[in-house]
């Protein structure tokens with residue numbers, strides 16, 4: 323059952339939150355050993371929260387997310403649960419408070435089952451950078467689930483959670499959603515609070531949502547919306563997401579972004595794009611080609627900006643305030659080096675490159691130019707949106723890749739983000755929708771495409787996605803390892 327059905331069954335008294343939680347915990351016990359989606363499962367807390375929800379419902383209270391079991395990426399604070407960011411540096415650290423998004427989910431009756439695996443500090447595209455081992459893609463044993471929010475994507479696609487939170491700095495919700503065949507939303511910048519999120523690159527990232535249907539996504543997303551005094555970048559939007567789901571698409575103008583992936587686009591992805599266009603045309607959408615002239619420079623600009631911000635953000639992990647810090651005697655430099663050496667290779671690389679890009683003499687050449695490019699890209703998107711209501715692009719140039727395939731050369735790993743990063747640079751909302759499958763040597767893999775809307779028009783994504791769902795192009799199902807669809 324998805325989030326919406328669970329909430330209505332619990333509110334109607336047909337099922338108890340306790341029963342739901344017990345079923346999900348059983349599923350986790352059965353599958354998590356294989357899939358490594360959860361880093362920490364909070365059975366006691368989940369059962370307790372479930373009985374609180376059941377009590378409220380029996381008193382006649384209606385809760386929007388009554389009994390909905392959710393998973394939370396291990397970079398978002400859940401009070402009383404460990405938060406490691408997939409890193410050894412934060413081993414043993416327990417979140418002292420709830421992130422605003424988590425607090426709002428709990429108030430709506432959702433139940434946090436646990437925290438999910440991620441590339442260390444959300445830096446990566448496959449979960450292979452996690453200090454706690456990679457997560458596995460339930461579709462195929464030898465394929466990555468995408469990253470960095472891979473654990474959350476796997477939890478939703480394998481039925482170990484009804485919905486999940488991730489973060490998307492450069493694609494970390496959309497890419498794993500695409501690789502595991504579920505819906506994954508990156509909201510407009512400022513739509514969801516980042517209070518309680520461990521920052522990687524503040525100007526780029528947003529909390530995002532995974533779900534197995536558009537309705538579920540709308541339900542969970544709308545429960546967290548609304549400005550937060552604790553995050554000054556948040557704002558209120560006037561649309562009602564749940565109305566958008568029923569609105570239809572007639573008369574909308576869709577622009578297919580050309581040239582976003584360069585030349586390396588897989589044929590299964592191209593054919594998913596054309597199926598999507600055809601289906602929307604059949605429903606009264608006009609389709610054209612959108613050219614965003616300089617989009618091809620986005621990856622370079624993204625990595626310069628992301629690494630610069632990361633080098634500054636990660637300076638706070640010095641072992642004094644966060645993580646395990648056994649009492650030490652002796653030299654401060656030695657202790658500091660010991661703590662900082664707990665970072666993994668990729669994180670170290672980014673701290674060093676980011677510090678370099680910001681250093682005197684180079685700042686203008688790297689960070690400054692990337693920032694000016696960013697402004698130009700925002701203008702180019704704005705121009706494109708004069709002609710089109712919604713844009714369509716690949717989420718990934720290829721289907722899910724194999725473990726180890728891209729770990730030797732960091733550049734090849736960065737290239738898997740080529741389609742997702744422009745959206746973060748421009749602060750736009752975007753949504754991965756499943757768009758069919760691709761079979762190779764007996765292995766079936768999911769394909770996804772992304773819808774992109776103007777800033778603050780997340781509602782348009784939901785209108786188009788729910789049409790695709792109604793037409794049968796986009797649907798997500800629970801997948802048993804390895805690849806058996808329920």
Ligand code: GLN
Pocket residue numbers: 444445446447469470489490491492493494495522628739
């Ligand atoms: N793969 C990208 C990176 O490593 C995006 C990560 C993310 O969105 N958190 O920076």
